[in-house]
Amino acid sequence: MNYNTKIRYDFIGNRNKFFLFSITLTVLGILSLLIFNLNFGVDFKAGTNMDISIGKQAAQADAKAILEEAGITDITPTVGGNGNDRVSARFDEVLTQAKITEIQEGFKAKYGDQVSAEVNVVSPDMAQELGIKTIWAVLIASVAIMIYVMFRFEWRFALAANIAILYDAFVVVAIFSIFRLQVDLPFIAAVLTTIGYSINDKIVIFDRIRENLRFGQFKNREQLAEMVNASIWQTMARNIYTVLAVLVVAICLFIFGSESIKLFALAKIIGLASGAYSSICIASPLWLMMKGKQKPRTQAKSSTQP
Template sequence: MLYNAKVRFDFIKHRNKFFLFSVILTLVGILSVSIFHMNFGVDFKAGTNMDILVGKKLTQTEAKDVLEQQGYSDITPTVGGTNGDRVSARFDDVLDQSKVKAIEDAFKAKYGDKVSSEVNVVSPDIAQELGIKAIYAVIIASVAIMLYVMIRFEWRMALAANIAILYDAFVVVTIFSIFRLQVDLPFIAAVLTTIGYSINDKIVIFDRIRENLRFAKTKNADQIGDLVNQSLWQTMARNVYTVLAVLIIATCLFIFGSESIKLFALAKMIGLASGAYSSICIAAPLWMVMKSKQKPSTKQVAKKAV
C-alpha cells in the first residue's frame, strides 16, 4: 500500500487498554477534585501572598519562628531563591498595610535593613472573577479548536481531538489535585499552552491519516485500523522530537528556574507527556472507532450493487 510503514507496535489492537487506563485516571481525578479540591493560590482565593527577600540564607524553621512572633503560627512559609534567601508566605486574610509592615519589620530586626518584600493581595470579588474567567478561557479555547479541526478535517476528527485535549488538561488538574500543588494564574497559562501543543500533534497525525485515505480502499474496521497504525508510525519521529524539544526546555525551567515559575514548568511537563500519549493512544484510535461505525454512503451502496 502507498502508506506502507514499519509498524513496531499495534496501537489500534491495544486501544481498549489505553481507553480503560484513561477512564480510570479520569475517575481518579474526579474523585480527587471532588474530595480534596484544588489547592488554590492567592490568585483564585482571597488572601495575601508575601515574597520576602532577606539577603541571607535561612531555613524554613527560622522563617516560621519570625511569623509566629507576629501571631501567624498557622502559616507554613517556603524558603527558596538562588541562595535560599527568599521566603514565601500565603495568608488567608487580606492583610492591611500596617500588618504587612509589621511582618517586614520583624524580618529586618533579625536579618538587617536589606530585607525587602513583594506583596500580592487579592480580594474575594477579584478571586471569584479570575476563577470564572479562567474557566471561560479553557472552554473558549476548546470550542475554537474543535471548530477549526471540524472545518479543516471532519467532525469525527474534531470530536476525537477535543476529547483528547480536554483529557490532557484534566490530567494536569488531577496531578495538581492529588499532590496538593498550588493552582494560580501561571497554572492556567500552562493548561492553555498544553492545549495548544497537544492539538498540534493531533493535527499532524490526522493530516497524515487524511492523506493516506485518498490512496487507500478501506472496506472494514481492520483496514481502517491498519491505515491508522501506518499513519501513526509515519508521524512518530516528528511528534516525538517535537515533544522532546519542548520537554527539555520545560525541564530546564523546572530545575534552574525561580520558585515562581517551577509549578508552571511542572504543569507544562505533565501536559506535554499527556499530549504525546493522548495523540497516539486516544485521539487516533477514537477516530478509528467512530470511522469504522460509519454507514456507507448511497453512492458506495450503489457501486457494490453494480
C-alpha cells in the same frame, strides 16, 4: 495494503487497554476533585502573598520565628532565591496593612534596612472572578480549536481531537488534585499551553490519516484500522522529536528553575506527556470508532428509469 512502514506495536488493536487506563485515571481525578478539590493558591482564593527580599542568607527557622512574633503561628515560610536570600509566605486571610508593616519591620530588625517586600492581596471577589475567567478561557480555547479542526478536516476529527485535548487538560488538573499541588495563575498558563501543544500532535497524525485516506481504497474496518496504525507510525518520529524538544526545556526549568516556576514546569511536563499519549492512544482510535460507524455511500445509478 503496503504503507512502507514498520508497525512495531498495534496501537489500534490495543485501544481498549488505553481507553480503560484513561477512564480509570479520569474517574480517580473526578473522585479526588469531589473529595479534596484543588489546592488553590492565593490567586484563586482570598489571601495575601508576601515575597521578601533579605539581601543576605536567611534561615527558615528565623523567618518562622518572625511571623510567630507577629501573631501568625500556622504559616511555614519558604526560603529560596540565589543564596537563600528570599522568603515567601502565603496567608489564607487578607492581612491588614498594619500586620503587613509589622511583618516587614520584624524582618528589618533581624536582617537590616535592605529588606524589601512585594505584597499581593487577593480579595474574595477577585478570587471568584479569576476562577470564572479561567473556566471560560479553557472552554473558549477548546471550542475555537474544535471549529478550526472542523473546517480543516471534518467533524469526526474535530470531535476526537477535542475530547483528547480536554482529557489532557483534565489529567494535569487531576494529578495536581491527587497530589495536593498548589494551583495558581502559572498553572492555568501551563494548562492552556498544554492544549496548544496537544492539538499540534493530533493535527500531524490527522493530516497523515487524511492523506492516506484520500489515496487509498478501504473495503472493510480492518483495512481502515491498518491505515490508521500505519499513519501513527509514519508520524511517530516527528511527534517524539517535537515533544522531546519542549520536554527537555520543561524538565530543565523544573530542576534548575526558582520555586515560583517549578509547579508551572511540572504542569507542562505532565501536559506534554499526556498530549503525546492521547494523540496516539485516544484521538486516533476515537476517530476510527466514529469513522467505522459511518454508513457507506451508495453509488449513483448510471441510468434513469424511463
